[in-house]
Amino acid sequence: MSWKMWSLKKSPWVFHVNSGACNNCDIEIVNCLTPKYDIERFGIKLVGSPRHADALLVTGVVTKQAKPRLLEVYRQTPKPCVVFAIGACACDTGIFRNGYHVAGPVDKVIKEEDPNAIVVFVPGCPPKPEAMISGVVKALAALPA
Amino acid sequence: MKQQELENKLEQIKDKLIGIEKKSDTRIYLDCESENAPDVCRYLFEDVPLRFVIVTGIDAEHAFEMLYHFSNDETGTVVTVKAFIRERENPSIESVAPFIPGAEWIEREVHDILGIDIKNHPNLKRLILADDWPEGVYPLRKEVKQ
Amino acid sequence: MVEQTLHNILWLLVYPGFIFTLAIGVIASYVVRKVSALVQWRVGPPVIKEGRILQSFYDIIKLLGKETLIPRDAQQIVFLAAPLVGFAGVLLLSTMLWRISFTGQPYIGDIIVAMYLSILPSLALILGSSASASPHAAVGTGREMKLVMSYELPLALAFIVVIIKTGGTLNLAAIAASEPAPIWSISGFLAFFLALLCIQAKLGFVPFDIAEAETELGSGVLMEYSGALLAIWKMMQAMMLVALPLLLVMIFLGGFHVSTPWLTLVGILKYVLILVLIILIKNTNPRVRIDQAMKFFWVYCGIALAVAVVLAMCGNYYNISWL
Numbered sequence: 001m002s003w004k005m006w007s008l009k010k011s012p013w014v015f016h017v018n019s020g021a022c023n024n025c026d027i028e029i030v031n032c033l034t035p036k037y038d039i040e041r042f043g044i045k046l047v048g049s050p051r052h053a054d055a056l057l058v059t060g061v062v063t064k065q066a067k068p069r070l071l072e073v074y075r076q077t078p079k080p081c082v083v084f085a086i087g088a089c090a091c092d093t094g095i096f097r098n099g100y101h102v103a104g105p106v107d108k109v110i111k112e113e114d115p116n117a118i119v120v121f122v123p124g125c126p127p128k129p130e131a132m133i134s135g136v137v138k139a140l141a142a143l144p145a
Numbered sequence: 146m147k148q149q150e151l152e153n154k155l156e157q158i159k160d161k162l163i164g165i166e167k168k169s170d171t172r173i174y175l176d177c178e179s180e181n182a183p184d185v186c187r188y189l190f191e192d193v194p195l196r197f198v199i200v201t202g203i204d205a206e207h208a209f210e211m212l213y214h215f216s217n218d219e220t221g222t223v224v225t226v227k228a229f230i231r232e233r234e235n236p237s238i239e240s241v242a243p244f245i246p247g248a249e250w251i252e253r254e255v256h257d258i259l260g261i262d263i264k265n266h267p268n269l270k271r272l273i274l275a276d277d278w279p280e281g282v283y284p285l286r287k288e289v290k291q
Numbered sequence: 292m293v294e295q296t297l298h299n300i301l302w303l304l305v306y307p308g309f310i311f312t313l314a315i316g317v318i319a320s321y322v323v324r325k326v327s328a329l330v331q332w333r334v335g336p337p338v339i340k341e342g343r344i345l346q347s348f349y350d351i352i353k354l355l356g357k358e359t360l361i362p363r364d365a366q367q368i369v370f371l372a373a374p375l376v377g378f379a380g381v382l383l384l385s386t387m388l389w390r391i392s393f394t395g396q397p398y399i400g401d402i403i404v405a406m407y408l409s410i411l412p413s414l415a416l417i418l419g420s421s422a423s424a425s426p427h428a429a430v431g432t433g434r435e436m437k438l439v440m441s442y443e444l445p446l447a448l449a450f451i452v453v454i455i456k457t458g459g460t461l462n463l464a465a466i467a468a469s470e471p472a473p474i475w476s477i478s479g480f481l482a483f484f485l486a487l488l489c490i491q492a493k494l495g496f497v498p499f500d501i502a503e504a505e506t507e508l509g510s511g512v513l514m515e516y517s518g519a520l521l522a523i524w525k526m527m528q529a530m531m532l533v534a535l536p537l538l539l540v541m542i543f544l545g546g547f548h549v550s551t552p553w554l555t556l557v558g559i560l561k562y563v564l565i566l567v568l569i570i571l572i573k574n575t576n577p578r579v580r581i582d583q584a585m586k587f588f589w590v591y592c593g594i595a596l597a598v599a600v601v602l603a604m605c606g607n608y609y610n611i612s613w614l
Contacts, residue, residue: 004357038334038335040328054353065276
């Protein structure tokens, strides 16, 4: 296993991006980072700058207005990095499927910029913090070396 | 103010309205034409006075409707001014932002989404549609198909 | 001559310099995380399972494996050199302090050199963040500059108290070996407590972490750093967690002697005591604003330390050792 991926699995630092969400998933993400769920056990830390991050937690269907900004944040995240699409809207546009403002689900938007991006789906509306933790841990264990 | 006092005050601008509709004790609709709407709003905001809540824009079949919602916090009554804009091709209405500063952004949003031209607005720029959205396409109008 | 230089390089890089201090720093930062977690009634990273005791080490390795992005508008030379300057300062400081503790003989410097070297990391932080062309980092730079100007004076005054009490010697080895330790006196105790708060600000811990975690969900002075450069900053922070409490132990608590196993154990307990005090202050206080911090250091600490200096001089003049 390459040492870069191994060390990324040991200490993933996350940065939270809202690309047009209703804020429900954002509240659950912030909930997840409180002492009750204690994700410091996994070495996960919330950082304030995408340049420090290994994992982007993207919520919300990507609106046409948010798309260039989301891609800019993705470019600023040093590779290797993982993109987590949190919530039904981020996974596959959810209830906004034919909306006039939708630019696409997160994985389609990110793959335009970088076809080799690693995108992990955590469905739910909003996903419970336990579901998010379980999703992140399983994804980190299953990442290709 | 109390409910009775509010109703007395609403009687005083009856001449500018088409009708007063009371869906319930706490929900009063004042119907008027679009030319009178800013005057009624100014009366409600400054003379009664009520607290401005939000503006709603609706594309009803026969006309555009602009609803200005005002709240009487003591009794929980919401008074709504329903302004009909009969002209479907180039709808326009006078802005209330000069005397209600909080209405500035919501009027920008209604202009973006429904295409109602707000006259005398201090800053009628694009607010919520994407930067590269084509001009003249108003998403929430009924005839716009995807 | 060549042999001495090679010896010096080995001391700097392996033992007791870089590798040794970094190892202790990693374990010390794990202790900080675990105790903070227990104080907050949560479990925190497990000790043995998954090897989380080396969590800071994994952080550093991971950062070394990521790409280093440099902003286009940044001042490139200063941006790249700043972390190295800070790292060099901490490296030299920790090597110097460990050598003095282990051999009991003066090595290169004395208390003034220690003060100068301990300023280098903060200075490097200011330079590095002002070289990143980012408005967030610029705000952090201004605040860090004000904070550094505030706490350096009380720290110097606290050291002066100890210098007076040990009879005017600047020699760190002599201060570390002085009997009784300066803390067993009123002025010494006051100076120790206020120096502990200054060290808290220097390490960048709450309540004085105004520069780095300034808007906790925002960014800070290190906003534009990524990859290998950020790894150097993290290594610097881990090593500061060893070097600065060690400096306090040597100056106030009577040194870290290793001549017998019992004394080594006592030395380790002294270091752990300071670490625990730092952790407790960290977990029981909110972050203060920059103007509150400046007022605290200039007014309250300054007056208290002026009183302590006067008490120390009186005690020295009249030969009262507990004053």
